[in-house]
Amino acid sequence: xxxxxxxxxxxxxxxxxxxxxxxxxxxxxxxxxxxxxxxxxxxxxxxxxxxxxxxxxxxxxxxxxxxxxxxxxxxxxxxxxxxxxxxxxxxxxxxxxxxxxxxxxxxxxxx
Amino acid sequence: xxxxxxxxxxxxxxxxxxxxxxxxxxxxxxxxxxxxxxxxxxxxxxxxxxxxxxxxxxxxxxxxxxxxxxxxxxxxxxxxxxxxxxxxxxxxxxxxxxxxxxxxxxxxxxxxxx
Numbered sequence: 013x014x015x016x017x018x019x020x021x022x023x024x025x026x027x028x029x030x031x032x033x034x035x036x037x038x039x040x041x042x043x044x045x046x047x048x049x050x051x052x053x054x055x056x057x058x059x060x061x062x063x064x065x066x067x068x069x070x071x072x073x074x075x076x077x078x079x080x081x082x083x084x085x086x087x088x089x090x091x092x093x094x095x096x097x098x099x100x101x102x103x104x105x106x107x108x109x110x111x112x113x114x115x116x117x118x119x120x121x122x123x
Numbered sequence: 124x125x126x127x128x129x130x131x132x133x134x135x136x137x138x139x140x141x142x143x144x145x146x147x148x149x150x151x152x153x154x155x156x157x158x159x160x161x162x163x164x165x166x167x168x169x170x171x172x173x174x175x176x177x178x179x180x181x182x183x184x185x186x187x188x189x190x191x192x193x194x195x196x197x198x199x200x201x202x203x204x205x206x207x208x209x210x211x212x213x214x215x216x217x218x219x220x221x222x223x224x225x226x227x228x229x230x231x232x233x234x235x236x237x
Contacts, residue, residue: 044224046224046225046226048226054230054231055229055230056166056228057228058225061225099166103219109171109219110179110181111154111156111171111215111226113165113166113168114165116164116165
């Protein structure tokens with residue numbers, strides 16, 4: 013089993029749709045979780061951190077479920093500009109902070 | 124401005140040559156990482172370093188080598204033993220401070236074997 017797994021997609025959605033991505037992780041000692049966005053041929057940029065209590069930033073909501081070992085990202089009212097690859101990131105407290113990225117989920121938002 | 128700088132942006136290598144990719148940060152971060160990304164794929168961890176003079180292999184370390192002689196610098200050498208080196212290489216530095224943890228990336232180096 014991979015340390016971090018994501019549905020690769022692609023997700024093709026119309027503008028205004030709500031879309032959700034999940035990311036599962038295998039190391040129960042994982043401490044920090046993030047969602048990054050990567051545009052084509054660019055470096056990843058931080059989208060948001062994921063907290064145990066869940067957090068929201070505008071149209072984006074991130075959730076963490078430690079019992080089931082997954083994190084999620086919900087995008088409401090999708091915009092064309094949301095088209096990108098979304099990467100989940102997991103950082104454990106053990107193992108020397110071996111920071112692992114998921115393979116990414118591609119999102120295409122269409123007019 | 125603080126940041127993380129990778130160079131060069133594009134690099135061409137002949138088969139059988141070693142090449143070194145530069146990564147420098149002035150963010151005073153302890154941890155630095157090298158990832159490889161192939162087209163349509165995610166980031167795979169090559170090597171990482173938590174402190175100066177110490178580094179660990181990631182998931183795909185074969186054919187690569189690193190050094191960490193200074194906190195600011197974490198160069199990656201792609202050796203001739205790496206059979207398929209053409210890829211996009213990303214360097215990252217991360218600071219860990221309680222609930223505030225964030226990875227910062229360089230702009231990447233595209234390596235092509237010709």
